[in-house]
Structures are given as structure tokens and as C-alpha cells.
Amino acid sequence: MTTNPPRRRATIHDVAKRAGVSITTVSHALNGKGVIADATRKRVVETAADLGYSPDAIARGLRSRRLGILGLVIRPLDTLGSYQPEGVDYFLRFAGAAAVEALDRGYGLALMRDPTVGNAPGIALAADGFIISDPVASDPVIELLTRNGIAVVAVGRDIERPEFTAWLGAGTHTNTDAVIQHFLERGATRIAIVTGEDNNSWNADSELTYRAWAAERGQTPLVYHQDEGLGEAGGRALAEQLLASGEPLPDAIYCLTGRHAAGMQAGLQAAGYLIPDDIMIASGSDSEQTRNSAPPITSIDLAPEATAKAAVTFLVELLDGVPDADPDADPDGDGAGDPVPPEVEYRIRDRASTRSMR
Amino acid sequence: MTTNPPRRRATIHDVAKRAGVSITTVSHALNGKGVIADATRKRVVETAADLGYSPDAIARGLRSRRLGILGLVIRPLDTLGSYQPEGVDYFLRFAGAAAVEALDRGYGLALMRDPTVGNAPGIALAADGFIISDPVASDPVIELLTRNGIAVVAVGRDIERPEFTAWLGAGTHTNTDAVIQHFLERGATRIAIVTGEDNNSWNADSELTYRAWAAERGQTPLVYHQDEGLGEAGGRALAEQLLASGEPLPDAIYCLTGRHAAGMQAGLQAAGYLIPDDIMIASGSDSEQTRNSAPPITSIDLAPEATAKAAVTFLVELLDGVPDADPDADPDGDGAGDPVPPEVEYRIRDRASTRSMR
DNA sequence: AAAAATACCCAAAACGTTTTACATGCCGGA
DNA sequence: TCCGGCATGTAAAACGTTTTGGGTATTTTT
Numbered sequence: 007m008t009t010n011p012p013r014r015r016a017t018i019h020d021v022a023k024r025a026g027v028s029i030t031t032v033s034h035a036l037n038g039k040g041v042i043a044d045a046t047r048k049r050v051v052e053t054a055a056d057l058g059y060s061p062d063a064i065a066r067g068l069r070s071r072r073l074g075i076l077g078l079v080i081r082p083l084d085t086l087g088s089y090q091p092e093g094v095d096y097f098l099r100f101a102g103a104a105a106v107e108a109l110d111r112g113y114g115l116a117l118m119r120d121p122t123v124g125n126a127p128g129i130a131l132a133a134d135g136f137i138i139s140d141p142v143a144s145d146p147v148i149e150l151l152t153r154n155g156i157a158v159v160a161v162g163r164d165i166e167r168p169e170f171t172a173w174l175g176a177g178t179h180t181n182t183d184a185v186i187q188h189f190l191e192r193g194a195t196r197i198a199i200v201t202g203e204d205n206n207s208w209n210a211d212s213e214l215t216y217r218a219w220a221a222e223r224g225q226t227p228l229v230y231h232q233d234e235g236l237g238e239a240g241g242r243a244l245a246e247q248l249l250a251s252g253e254p255l256p257d258a259i260y261c262l263t264g265r266h267a268a269g270m271q272a273g274l275q276a277a278g279y280l281i282p283d284d285i286m287i288a289s290g291s292d293s294e295q296t297r298n299s300a301p302p303i304t305s306i307d308l309a310p311e312a313t314a315k316a317a318v319t320f321l322v323e324l325l326d327g328v329p330d331a332d333p334d335a336d337p338d339g340d341g342a343g344d345p346v347p348p349e350v351e352y353r354i355r356d357r358a359s360t361r362s363m364r
Numbered sequence: 365m366t367t368n369p370p371r372r373r374a375t376i377h378d379v380a381k382r383a384g385v386s387i388t389t390v391s392h393a394l395n396g397k398g399v400i401a402d403a404t405r406k407r408v409v410e411t412a413a414d415l416g417y418s419p420d421a422i423a424r425g426l427r428s429r430r431l432g433i434l435g436l437v438i439r440p441l442d443t444l445g446s447y448q449p450e451g452v453d454y455f456l457r458f459a460g461a462a463a464v465e466a467l468d469r470g471y472g473l474a475l476m477r478d479p480t481v482g483n484a485p486g487i488a489l490a491a492d493g494f495i496i497s498d499p500v501a502s503d504p505v506i507e508l509l510t511r512n513g514i515a516v517v518a519v520g521r522d523i524e525r526p527e528f529t530a531w532l533g534a535g536t537h538t539n540t541d542a543v544i545q546h547f548l549e550r551g552a553t554r555i556a557i558v559t560g561e562d563n564n565s566w567n568a569d570s571e572l573t574y575r576a577w578a579a580e581r582g583q584t585p586l587v588y589h590q591d592e593g594l595g596e597a598g599g600r601a602l603a604e605q606l607l608a609s610g611e612p613l614p615d616a617i618y619c620l621t622g623r624h625a626a627g628m629q630a631g632l633q634a635a636g637y638l639i640p641d642d643i644m645i646a647s648g649s650d651s652e653q654t655r656n657s658a659p660p661i662t663s664i665d666l667a668p669e670a671t672a673k674a675a676v677t678f679l680v681e682l683l684d685g686v687p688d689a690d691p692d693a694d695p696d697g698d699g700a701g702d703p704v705p706p707e708v709e710y711r712i713r714d715r716a717s718t719r720s721m722r
Numbered sequence: 723a724a725a726a727a728t729a730c731c732c733a734a735a736a737c738g739t740t741t742t743a744c745a746t747g748c749c750g751g752a
Numbered sequence: 753t754c755c756g757g758c759a760t761g762t763a764a765a766a767c768g769t770t771t772t773g774g775g776t777a778t779t780t781t782t
Contacts, residue, residue, distance in 0.1 A: 014513065015512050018770095027732085029770095030731075030734095030770085039770085040771095041729070042729095043730060046730080058511070061768080061769065061770095062490065062768055064425045064431060065426055065737090065768030066768080066769055066770075067737095068769070068770095069770045069771080073422060073487060077472075098457065101459065101475075105475035105476075113487075114435075114488070115475055116433060116473060116474040116475075117463035117474075119464075119467040129421045129432040129433055129471075130472070131373070131421065132420070132422050132431075155372070155373065294652050294655075298655070385762090386762045386763075387739080388740085388761075389760090389762075391739070392741095399760070399761095400759095400760070401759080401760065401761090419739065423737070423767090424739055424740075425739090426737085426740095427738085427740045427766075427767055428739085428740070
């Protein structure tokens with residue numbers, strides 16, 4: 007075989023026997039719980055070290071009902087059905103950063119697929135809490151988890167579950183306004199938006215904000231949708247559709263996904279249009295495609311690292327309680343301060359696909 | 365509070381009571397184990413469904429000694445100490461793909477930091493098996509895990525632990541030869557190599573292969589090292605160092621990391637050299653930097669997705685046994701076929717940083 | 723010197739499963 | 753009528769912890 011001789015792990019019993027005490031004493035000594043003579047504690051600790059003992063996380067989890075694992079479900083990947091490298095930039099960075107932050111807080115982070123489909127790997131319900139990125143409307147995952155009493159924090163709201171408030175925003179409203187403002191400052195008069203088709207708050211709220219602006223301004227809203235999974239090809243297809251429609255073209259297009267934006271830009275350029283002179287392009291999500299298109303595409307930096315960090319922080323506070331909560335202020339008397347979703351700063355990356363302000 | 369009323373999960377006892385049978389019968393009925401009257405089984409299954417019962421993964425894990433979680437430790441990130449997006453392309457893609465593959469095989473995948481430092485989040489030793497990417501020499505993580513009887517699969521070998529054979533290669537030897545060959549075919553006469561400083565097999569074996577070639581060819585080896593963490597700046601610094609040395613410049617440089625390659629190229633260009641005309645550049649790891657430099661840099665596509673998939677497959681076979689193993693061929697009589705590391709195909713991405721063959 | 727307090731330690735229960743080994747009732751065969 | 757066998761079901765142990773509720777010396781107080 008390839009593996010080394012699998013030696014049995016030392017248990018608390020082994021330590022107890024070797025140190026000549028009861029397992030209770032070992033547990034207490036190691037966890038600093040009971041009241042124990044210093045000499046005994048020292049002896050136990052040393053024996054434990056000798057034996058290389060570390061408490062079994064599973065057994066401990068069974069007693070304490072916490073495993074030390076955070077689950078992460080990225081909904082768009084469920085619908086996309088693939089972790090193709092192109093375009094999922096954001097999610098991979100999000101997952102990596104979430105893992106690191108979880109680790110720093112003493113949790114492991116397990117990436118999981120939609121636990122409601124197929125035979126959920128039971129382990130799903132064993133995680134201490136979940137982060138769910140971009141839930142869809144009335145998300146069944148949130149349903150399943152809350153029904154089982156598992157803490158959930160969402161990134162992006164569940165647009166049909168207003169009572170679920172444990173979410174932190176991706177700044178969708180602000181970001182959309184910022185992009186529109188950006189276009190307007192640069193002389194745009196006819197702004198269009200391209201959202202994806204997933205039924206999540208990023209798509210919905212972006213469109214909502216856009217429509218609100220259009221209504222206020224009295225402009226006919228120009229809203230297009232495209233399957234996220236189609237990527238750049240989808241953006242290009244949309245460009246052709248736009249050109250073929252005979253309608254007057256927009257002079258600024260806001261594509262939520264970076265791949266749509268890159269495809270749209272390429273499609274328009276192929277038809278002889280100049281970016282940004284004829285038409286400006288911006289993306290709602292910075293990605294390799296927006297950074298490396300020609301010209302590079304102005305994008306919202308969704309700050310996946312900061313968002314992940316905030317989400318983990320929020321969830322851990324939900325689980326462990328807010329560390330420095332004011333003990334006097336505890337309105338619901340549940341002994342735990344109510345954590346409030348951290349805010350994340352987003353920035354617009356000003357690139358050549360929108361006119362310079364000079 | 366933000367969470368829903370945390371309802372207690374139904375246990376096997378609840379099901380047993382409701383169905384009027386013992387918990388043994390419930391367990392058997394649900395797992396298809398014992399011999400039970402069809403009517404009883406049906407009744408049990410139905411009540412279980414009614415109650416929304418699903419066995420607790422932790423309790424089950426305690427009995428069966430398997431949790432359904434695979435651990436992933438990416439060593440270079442431990443030493444790098446950061447999940448910064450730049451340059452870790454490969455690892456994020458690796459982690460994402462590994463997670464998906466694990467999920468497909470009924471496991472969750474938990475990303476973890478070096479479990480030997482600090483107070484390892486006990487959960488580390490609770491994972492069923494581990495994938496460890498790019499172990500360092502005599503890697504303490506492999507040591508810790510095997511000592512505790514936990515299955516480990518490495519990507520890249522432990523260069524000072526020949527008895528550890530459960531690793532799959534990143535094709536380092538072949539890849540290095542391929543790049544050298546690529547350079548030679550394009551007229552290079554003076555080839556240099558730049559490795560990183562981590563003490564892993566990627567660095568070591570690349571250098572070894574290169575030196576072997578140089579020795580055979582009778583060329584003085586031109587070997588440089590640079591801290592991986594320095595990224596593009598490190599590559600640029602090395603370029604300046606090369607220029608300042610007064611030695612005749614190489615006409616082809618193989619940088620293992622994409623960031624070093626990009627920095628090296630930029631540094632040489634800044635000094636007025638033309639790529640590829642004066643000097644050719646290639647990278648041992650395709651990344652955003654190599655794809656998007658000007659000119660784009662010829663690179664080995666390390667196929668992180670395929671490698672991750674192979675690693676997970678290998679590990680799962682180690683844990684569960686090879687599904688379709690020939691029962692007659694079982695030399696060690698341990699009832700489990702010995703899985704053999706899957707092979708992964710790597711390709712060289714031929715780009716403008718090396719001369720065209722026209 | 724007896725009672726009360728203190729310091730230290732431990733047995734056993736509990737967490738929710740799976741599995742082993744045995745109990746019960748019924749049938750057919752002798 | 754008795755017995756072996758079969759079909760069905762169950763009690764209890766085990767997994768490795770943490771925690772509860774004492775228990776036993778030893779010391780202090782009266």
C-alpha cells in the first residue's frame with residue numbers, strides 16, 4: 007500500500023489511563039473547566055502531549071452540537087452547473103477569501119453544492135452555519151437550512167422572502183446608480199442595461215434601480231436579459247440582436263456580468279462601432295474579461311475578498327455572539343447581541359470603455 | 365432575531381416512536397440492512413419522510429469513523445500567507461474544481477490552512493482524507509496526517525520522503541523538457557531557468573531536469589531563484605539583476621511562475637530588448653498575467669481542473685476502494701484494489717513570447 | 723473533638739447513530 | 753407433542769467526548 011501504517015489515534019481514555027486519572031479530569035484539565043490541582047493538570051497536559059492526543063472533533067461535535075465547519079453554497083454555480091474558469095473569477099476569489107477568514111476564526115470552510123437536490127451529503131446539515139451567495143427567489147436552500155435550525159447568512163437578499171434579514175448587500179442599488187451617474191457625466195443620453203436571467207437580487211435590484219431612474223427621467227427603459235451561462239458569446243449575440251433590431255442604438259450599455267460586457271463590446275466593434283466614442287460599455291462585475299478587453303472595460307469592483315470576509319464575520323457573530331457586545335443592551339434577552347451585517351465598500355474601476363472626463 | 369425559530373431536528377428516536385418500532389428497526393429500514401417485513405419498512409420510510417428525518421452526520425460519523433469531508437491544503441498559500449487574487453489563479457481554479465469533483469462523489473470539500481501550526485481547528489483530523497497541493501520537503505502536514513492514520517494524496521511529491529508514494533505528478537519533468545525543446549526548436553542557444561524558492565517538487569524537479577539537460581548538452585546551467593511572493597516585481601528585479609551582471613544574456617528564459625515571467629518580460633522590454641526577437645520567454649504556469657502580457661507569454665497549461673479531478677478521484681478510491689477492481693488481483697489481500705494515480709495531460713500554450721515556427 | 727467548609731476528583735449520563743447478538747412467535751416436520 | 757428452523761424484531765453496546773451531580777479526604781471552624 008501507499009499509506010503509512012494507520013496508527014490508532016489516542017483517545018481521552020488513553021490519556022486518562024496513562025496519567026492515572028479519570029477521563030473527567032483529563033477533559034477538565036485540557037479545557038480549563040473544573041477545579042484541579044496544578045500538579046495534576048500539568049501531568050495530564052504533559053501526558054496528552056506525549057501521546058499526541060487531540061480531542062476527536064466528531065465526538066466533540068456530537069456533544070456540543072458544533073463541528074467547526076461553515077458551509078458555503080454559491081447559487082449561481084448551481085444553476086451554471088460548472089466551475090469553468092472563465093467568468094467565475096468572482097466566485098473563486100470569494101470562496102478563497104471566505105476560507106481564509108473562516109480559518110482565522112477557527113472554522114473550516116466547506117464548499118457545497120445545493121443540498122436540497124439529490125441525496126444531500128448529510129454533512130450539509132452538520133455544518134454549524136451557512137453562507138449562501140446570491141440566493142434565488144424563495145430559495146429552497148434557505149428554507150431547508152432554517153427549517154433545520156441552522157444559521158444562514160446570505161450575500162444578496164432573497165427577493166421573495168422579506169422576513170429573512172440575515173443578508174448583506176452587494177451594494178446593488180448604489181452600484182447601479184453609480185454606473186448610471188458615470189455614464190451621464192460622460193454625456194450619455196440613452197442608457198441600456200443587460201442583466202442575467204437568474205432570479206436573484208443582483209439581477210432584480212439592478213433592473214429595479216435602473217427602471218426607477220428611467221421612470222424619473224422619463225426615458226423609455228432599455229432592458230435586456232441574457233443567460234449568464236452563455237458568457238461572451240451571449241454578449242456578442244445580444245449585440246447582433248441590438249444591431250438587427252433597427253431601433254436607435256443606446257450610447258451607453260451597462261452589462262451586469264463581465265463576460266456579457268466583453269462580448270457586447272466585441273460584437274459592437276465587429277460591426278464597426280467605436281468604444282467608447284460611439285457607445286460606452288460598463289460592467290457590474292470586474293473580471294479577467296473586463297480587465298483585458300480592448301479597450302479595458304469600466305467595471306464595478308465587487309470586492310469579493312471584502313464581501314467574503316464580511317459574510318464570514320457576520321455568520322460567526324451569529325453563531326458565537328458578538329464578542330464585545332454591550333451586555334446592557336440586549337433587548338431580546340437571548341444573551342447574544344444582535345450582529346448587524348457589515349458594510350462593504352465597492353469602487354468603480356474607471357477604464358477606457360467609458361469616456362475620460364479630462 | 366434574524367433567524368427563524370430553530371426547530372429541533374427529528375432524531376431516529378422520534379421516527380421509532382411514531383412508527384411504533386425500535387430504533388434498530390428504523391436504522392435497518394432506512395439503510396436496507398436487516399431483514400424486515402415489507403409493510404414495516406414502508407411504514408418506517410413514510411414516517412421518516414413525514415418527520416423530515418435525516419440521520420445526523422455527526423452521530424453517524426462517530427460510529428462509522430467517516431464524516432464525508434475531504435480536506436484540501438494548498439501549501440504555497442500557507443507560505444505565501446495570502447489568497448491575493450493575482451497569481452493564484454491556478455490554486456483557486458484547483459480548489460473550485462476539487463470541490464465540484466468531491467461533491468459529485470458525495471463528499472464535501474473543506475479548504476484548510478496548515479493544520480500543524482497554531483491550534484489546529486480539531487476538525488482537521490476529522491476529515492476523511494486530505495489532498496495536499498505542492499508539499500514541501502519532509503512536509504509536516506503529511507507527517508501529522510499519516511501519523512493519525514488519515515489518508516493523504518499529494519499533488520507533487522515530497523522530495524525528501526520517497527516512501528510516500530500517494531502523489532500524482534504535475535508532469536514537471538516532461539513539462540520542463542517540453543519547454544526546453546520548444547526553445548531549441550525556435551533557435552535558442554542559451555537557455556536560463558527561474559524557479560521559485562519554496563522547497564517543493566515543482567521547483568526542485570524543474571531545476572533538476574534543466575540541469576540534467578544542460579549537463580548532457582555541456583552548457584553551463586543558468587539557474588536563478590526568486591521568492592514566489594514577490595510576483596511581477598520579483599520578475600522585474602531579476603531582469604535588472606541579469607542586465608546589471610554584465611554576463612551575456614540568455615536568449616530564452618523559462619520562468620516557472622506566470623508572475624515572474626510577466627515581470628521578467630516587462631523588465632527586459634523596459635531595457636529595450638524585444639520579446640521574442642532578442643529574448644524568448646516562457647512560463648511554467650498559465651495565468652492571467654501570461655495570457656494578458658504584451659506579447660502574451662507561452663506557458664504550460666497546468667490544467668488545474670483536470671489535476672484537481674484526478675487528485676480527488678485518487679483520494680476517493682483510496683478511501684472507498686477502487687469500484688471496479690479485479691477481485692482476483694489483490695496481492696496484499698487487504699480487500700481493496702490499489703488505486704493508481706491518474707495521469708493528467710498538460711499542454712504548452714504557444715504564444716507570441718516565443719518565436720513562431722512558420 | 724465534632725461539625726462545617728474546602729479542595730480535589732470521579733462515575734455515569736448524554737449526544738444520535740450503527741451493529742451485534744439475542745428474543746419471540748410461528749410454522750412444518752418428526 | 754416436541755423440536756428445529758425461519759421470519760421478524762429488539763436491547764444493549766459502542767463510538768469519544770463534555771457535563772452533571774455527587775463523593776471522599778483534608779482542612780478549618782467552633
